[in-house]
Amino acid sequence: MVSTGASRVPEWRSTTVGSAKRQNKAAIIHEIVYSEEQRIITPDKELNRVLGGGIVPGSLVLIGGEPGIGKSTLMLQLALSLPKTKVLYISGEESEQQIKMRAERLSQQSRAECYILTETSIQNIFKQAEAVRPDIVVIDSIQTLHSQQIESAPGSVSQVRECTAELLRYAKESNVPVFIVGHITKDGSIAGPKVLEHMVDTVLQFEGDRHHVYRILRAVKNRFGSSSELGIYEMQGAGLREVSNPSEIMISQRDEPTSGVAIATMLEGIRPLMIEVQALVGNSAFGTPQRSSTGFDTKRLNMLLAVLEKRFGFRLSAQDVFLNITGGLRVEDPAIDLAVIAAIISSQQDIPLPSNITLAGEVGLSGEIRAVNRIEQRIAEAEKLGFEGIFIPKHNTKGLDAKKYNIAIRPVGKLEDIFRALFG
Numbered sequence: 001m002v003s004t005g006a007s008r009v010p011e012w013r014s015t016t017v018g019s020a021k022r023q024n025k026a027a028i029i030h031e032i033v034y035s036e037e038q039r040i041i042t043p044d045k046e047l048n049r050v051l052g053g054g055i056v057p058g059s060l061v062l063i064g065g066e067p068g069i070g071k072s073t074l075m076l077q078l079a080l081s082l083p084k085t086k087v088l089y090i091s092g093e094e095s096e097q098q099i100k101m102r103a104e105r106l107s108q109q110s111r112a113e114c115y116i117l118t119e120t121s122i123q124n125i126f127k128q129a130e131a132v133r134p135d136i137v138v139i140d141s142i143q144t145l146h147s148q149q150i151e152s153a154p155g156s157v158s159q160v161r162e163c164t165a166e167l168l169r170y171a172k173e174s175n176v177p178v179f180i181v182g183h184i185t186k187d188g189s190i191a192g193p194k195v196l197e198h199m200v201d202t203v204l205q206f207e208g209d210r211h212h213v214y215r216i217l218r219a220v221k222n223r224f225g226s227s228s229e230l231g232i233y234e235m236q237g238a239g240l241r242e243v244s245n246p247s248e249i250m251i252s253q254r255d256e257p258t259s260g261v262a263i264a265t266m267l268e269g270i271r272p273l274m275i276e277v278q279a280l281v282g283n284s285a286f287g288t289p290q291r292s293s294t295g296f297d298t299k300r301l302n303m304l305l306a307v308l309e310k311r312f313g314f315r316l317s318a319q320d321v322f323l324n325i326t327g328g329l330r331v332e333d334p335a336i337d338l339a340v341i342a343a344i345i346s347s348q349q350d351i352p353l354p355s356n357i358t359l360a361g362e363v364g365l366s367g368e369i370r371a372v373n374r375i376e377q378r379i380a381e382a383e384k385l386g387f388e389g390i391f392i393p394k395h396n397t398k399g400l401d402a403k404k405y406n407i408a409i410r411p412v413g414k415l416e417d418i419f420r421a422l423f424g
Contacts, residue, residue, distance in 0.1 A: 037224075040136070040177065043081045046233060046242045047074075049271070050204060050217050052225015055136070058175040059224065060168050062142075062197065064182045064190045065206030070215055070235055071181050074206065075138045076102060077239050078179075080112040087113065088134035092120040092144025092154075106239045120154060122147045122163050126170065134176060139167065141181040142196075157193045164199055197221065208235075208328055214249065215240065216329065219269075229269035247274035247385055250327035257355060260347030264339030265360040265378040265390065266331060272374075272381035274358060276326040277336060279343035284320050295325030296340065297332070304341055304363060311367040312415065314348065335372040337363040338391065341415065342422060351423055356388040359418075367415045371395035383407040391418060 039054030048054050051061070065071045072094070079087040080103060091099060096116050103114075115132050119125050122145050129137065139145065145163040146154040153159065164180070171178045180200070182190045190197055197203050201223045208215035217231040232243040243249060251263060251274055260279045265272065277296075284290065293301045301323055308314040321344065325331050338361035346353050360378050362370040372378070375396040382390045383405055394411035402409045412418055 046231030050219045050229045050231045052222055055177045056224045057177055058171050059177045059201040060171045061179045061202040062182050062200040063204045063206060064184045069206050069208055070240060071206050072140050073239055075140060075179055077106055079114045079138055080106055083112060085135045087136045088115045088129060088132050089138045090117045090119060090125055091140045120144050120146055122166050137176055137178045139180045141183060143183050160196060161193050164196055168199055212328060214328055226269050250275045252276055257352030259350045259352045260343050262339040262343040262353055263358040264336035265358050265382055266333040266336050267374055272377045274385055275329060277339045277343045278324040279347045280322040281344060281348040282320050284318055289318060290320040293323040295330050296323055307365060307367055334362040335360045349423060353422060358382045358387050359391045361393045369393045369412055379405055
């Protein structure tokens with residue numbers, strides 16, 4: 001029953017009054033009026049990129065990651081970096097004093113209009129949201145919240161689903177963006193029901209090793225932008241620092257040439273990156289050779305090893321093969337196949353590769369080098385970082401104006417061409 005008189009209906013709930021009687025009507029698509037959403041641009045350029053250009057009003061964003069990876073630091077840093085934006089930061093895991101201590105370490109709280117609320121009841125949270133009227137809401141974390149309408153314990157499937165549904169209604173009806181921090185399970189998926197990821201607009205995964213300084217923010221799902229973007233941060237004592245040129249940190253600065261190292265030109269979303277591929281090939285001390293890869297699909301590694309053995313006679317079946325993608329990055333771009341094979345043969349033959357060349361190309365089962373997408377962006381990134389040569393598939397040379405680049409473009413059609421050029 002809707003009350004009248006002195007009891008005022010909250011602004012974000014006012015649009016639902018009488019909604020049960022309202023009926024939507026079908027509309028022809030060309031008659032629908034579309035207006036571009038005015039995004040909230042944050043000082044964090046990496047976060048803007050991953051979100052598709054900024055925060056969309058009324059969106060519900062879920063951020064998952066391992067304990068201690070920096071999810072709360074990222075969200076508090078966002079809340080403190082918006083001086084003209086009213087942010088309601090809700091924590092069910094830390095006290096106000098703990099958050100204040102972390103804010104002082106970030107040294108940004110003096111100019112921020114950030115309200116801190118330590119609360120786990122979803123009903124009380126909405127009362128405070130009505131009083132504060134924030135521009136952005138941050139929930140840390142969804143597993144700590146509970147609704148009085150559900151009798152189960154906080155963190156249960158029903159509680160997580162109900163609280164997320166309430167936050168979704170709040171975001172859409174008030175047009176206030178809501179960020180939700182979520183725990184993950186042992187296999188790396190968001191804890192709680194799978195429907196949680198379907199309910200939200202954007203799912204971000206915060207990845208990295210707690211023992212290393214670099215963190216990767218990856219978009220797993222995004223209704224307002226590309227779902228293949230990533231942002232890279234460096235964890236410092238004063239918080240997370242944006243890494244504007246990640247190619248420099250992913251390429252080791254070596255004093256002397258080392259075998260088993262190749263530089264690949266890859267794309268993550270629309271962002272070109274130069275990454276270092278390291279391989280180690282040695283004789284197996286046991287009956288069964290080991291196949292291990294970090295950051296690269298092991299099944300694809302086995303396929304490339306089979307191509308080398310079947311088509312070109314490299315005896316790798318009795319040797320251990322270890323592959324590593326530096327920087328903690330997990331790579332899915334098939335264009336790094338060429339660099340993987342070059343690093344493996346370089347390690348097996350103990351012949352260092354030139355440090356001023358890079359490679360981009362997908363390898364087929366017959367040993368052919370297949371074309372890759374956005375080759376001009378890859379070439380431009382390699383040229384910007386000072387590389388003198390780049391090997392690309394010859395099928396990518398159609399329509400390519402090589403004269404406008406100051407880098408030597410070496411087209412190759414088969415793996416034999418690479419072996420001849422690099423190993424003689």
